[in-house]
């Protein structure tokens with residue numbers, strides 16, 4: 001078995017996945033084309049149900065591909081699944097550790113499951129790397145959340161994979177542990193030379209952690225690039241406006257600097273060159289007593305998503321209320 005050096009860590013070509021039969025069922029992946037270079041941290045950012053876990057499942061061979069093709073570490077996911085499996089590790093969103101076992105016993109179990117011989121040296125190296133060496137004989141049930149995460153990643157790295165998949169690795173973690181995990185992901189990628197494909201619906205996580213990322217929605221990749229490339233796509237601020245009695249769109253569209261006015265759910269989304277210049281003009285142009293809520297989005301990965309889909313990635317954030325907004329405007333004017 002030769003390793004294909006220099007080939008992409010992951011490549012997909014018109015990859016589609018449909019759950020269920022025939023025309024019905026869910027098209028969870030819709031002609032996904034991705035090329036992920038080796039030794040990178042690649043993020044898949046998208047809302048609930050976008051198809052993130054499904055992509056990991058088809059790339060790891062857990063789920064069948066419906067159409068198209070994919071390679072991992074240069075091997076075809078369908079035809080060479082054994083070669084693929086030998087080269088990948090997986091950190092699932094769900095906990096996979098055995099609580100009644102010690103850290104060392106969990107590593108031993110992982111080695112058994114993967115038929116590894118001579119794994120002890122590697123296991124010790126990983127325990128030292130993750131600062132778990134002193135605690136390796138403690139039961140995992142006595143570990144902190146951060147220690148458990150580290151051990152899970154150590155298990156995924158035990159057989160020296162080239163690619164590791166991390167499905168929502170920081171979901172449900174407190175801010176401190178999440179940051180620690182970001183450092184671990186970056187460190188692991190450098191120390192062990194692995195490519196990391198991680199999924200997330202945290203914008204700041206994708207921004208902070210990933211060399212490149214793809215934004216996925218309803219099974220389709222709607223944008224990809226480095227975080228800065230993606231942010232540079234939206235040269236605009238987005239002003240979101242909720243009115244009690246509709247909006248005189250011709251009046252708003254005529255305000256200098258307005259690029260687009262479009263309905264968005266029950267609200268309005270206005271693309272403007274600069275919200276600082278636009279807002280005083282808006283307030284002079286429309287009946288302010290009809291403004292229910294207003295908020296401004298500065299260019300971010302969230303605005304990229306909002307601009308492309310008219311939706312938000314994360315949980316619906318409450319719009320800033322009108323009093324706060326007025327306070328802000330007063331500050332801006334003084």
Ligand SMILES: Nc1ncnc2c1ncn2[C@@H]1O[C@H](COP(=O)(O)OP(=O)(O)OP(=O)(O)O)[C@@H](O)[C@H]1O
Pocket residue numbers: 019020026027028046047048049050051052053054055201
């Ligand atoms: N086993 C399954 N059978 C049928 N439909 C499925 C199955 N697994 C996922 N789906 C559907 O496929 C779509 C994509 O689901 P997937 O779990 O890949 O999304 P996700 O991006 O991982 O979402 P989340 O952020 O909630 O984890 C959803 O519409 C989901 O309901």
Ligand SMILES: [Mg+2]
Pocket residue numbers: 052053054167
């Ligand atoms: Mg998922």
